Amino acid sequence: MNKFLMSGNFIIGEAAIRAGCRFYAGYPITPQNELTEYMAEHMRRAEGGVFLQSESEVAAINMIAGASAAGARVMTSSSSPGISLKQEGISSMAACELPGVIVNIMRGGPGLGNIRPSQGDYFQATRGGGHGDYRTMVFAPATCQELADLTMDAFDYADKYRTPVMILADGMMGQMMEPVIFKKPKPRQYPEKFMLRGAGDGKSKFIRGLLLDPIDSEEHNWKLARKYEVIVENETRHEEHLCDDADLAIVAYGTAARIAKGAIKRLQDSGMKVGLFRPITLWPFPEMKLRALSEKVKRFLVFEMSTGQMLDDVRLALQGYAQIDFHGRPGGAVPTPAELANVVARVYSKKAQTVY
Amino acid sequence: MVKIVSQRPKSLKDKIFHYCPGCGHSIVHRIMCEVIDEMDIRGITIGVPPAGCAVLAYNYFDVDMIEAPHGRGPAMASGIKRALPDRIVFSYQGDGDLAAIGIAESFHAANRGENITVIFINNAVYGMTGGQMAPTTMLNQRTTTSPDGRKQSLDGYPVKVSEIFSQLPGTTYIERCMVNSPAGVNKTKKAIRKAFQCQRDGLGFSLVEILSPCPTNWKMNTIDSCKWIDDVMSNVFPPGVFKDDIKARATEAAV
Ligand SMILES: Cc1ncc(C[n+]2csc(CCOP(=O)(O)OP(=O)(O)O)c2C)c(N)n1
């Protein structure tokens, strides 16, 4: 298989097109512009491919919702403030059970924040983000190879569960270059009965999110909830790195996990047994896997490029079974592996325990 | 022999409208379905109803439909049409939907010259939410959020969508009609047919603005509502064809 050396944003675009994405709409925002530009250049060359530069993120999400209903494989991408604008549309896609992939290349926030890498959108991504009782699957790649693989997988999951799926990365992942191999995409399996293509001679169909009758609406909510339960049951993914004999495990995802690996190398070199637990799906969070690890490892340090959001999920998973510490750098500040190693070393050797 | 002079259009489901008596929505639904039947396009038509009184339009139109979030119909319709260029795609919108919250989506779909049709119900108020001021509310018109009448110094002026959109080079056909009289209804039907035909011929963006009674929120009876359209509304929103580039586009397309 051919290896390609490409930057993260380009990889997502290429992986999407290879996965059969034929409709992309987006609005410029740093640090994900290269992805929109890649789609502009390559999507229209793919057979039946549509690229639309929308007038806003609000329009983009509704454009992909329309194209998704019409049966196309669809994607939009943006960065934090733009993702906020898409939330009504994401909620609507979840309600209408429309598949689609949404890429968030996170930047510093809140507000306009800055264009530096950050992980401040964890809550927004994993708690549904928009209004109402729904969840979106969230993948957090940490290497360029994973950007390629998970982008392709995201389309399959979106179809399988008829739901919007999010790729949550940050400016660092978007800009980084690493060699990748694009795997062979699976053929699409999405029944025509879910598509709106005109009734022909048959019965007409409709897709709606408004359910005025509270009992109908409750039933629909429970139906979605049952689907989310299946996802939680079957689709968590994570990586454990050097956890087998670890005294302490860092819990980190995406770019933070890469920094953690650098820190762990330093710590291991100075004789400290530190491992990494890396959630790859943020929703569903690999809760049971983390709890299982707490039978072996009793100290955890959550490291995020935020003031502590995944920390909540780690607390829920560990529920007092282990000691949890936290280190965070919000607002676009990116710590070095050396900085993190120092923090971990202090916690590692500390007697006093902070149990969250 | 019995001669049928009038019957329910095939594309109109056999359901009782939930609209208030005298409401323009039901009239427009019916004539749209007549056009869909006459053009024999039921099987290839996909409609996008709005958040607004017409949110349940899928209960009446027997064509494929997907409801859009408030104001986003033209973005959704653009997505559908680009994915399925040979279908007839329309967005059905109220004045709050089109000219307030969704003005960006409408304006830019028009400006891109999307080959879709927008049916625009101008009833000078937000109907569904209980008669608040819309971008199209007349000066001095009382609504629940302009209790002393709309004041230009506070609320600005009624937005003239047809006039404004006809300035956009991307648009092909724009007409404003009224459904407050049999003649007006016939004229509106012709305009809708022309708009759909424009789309079918691949000639670009068409919009039919329809001055439409909302007796409930105007707090008038049906007859006075129809009169009010003649006496007041149509002075601010004069009916007429604001843009008709159909011939020019057809010639362009032929060349
Ligand atoms: C984001 C959002 N904001 C507000 C609403 C509430 N809402 C529903 S319909 C509507 C206005 C409808 O008025 P109009 O578009 O003029 O249509 P009409 O009901 O008069 O036909 C509003 C404000 C909503 N559904 N979504």
Ligand code: SF4
């Ligand atoms: S409130 Fe107005 S627009 Fe809505 S159904 Fe009643 S008359 Fe029609």
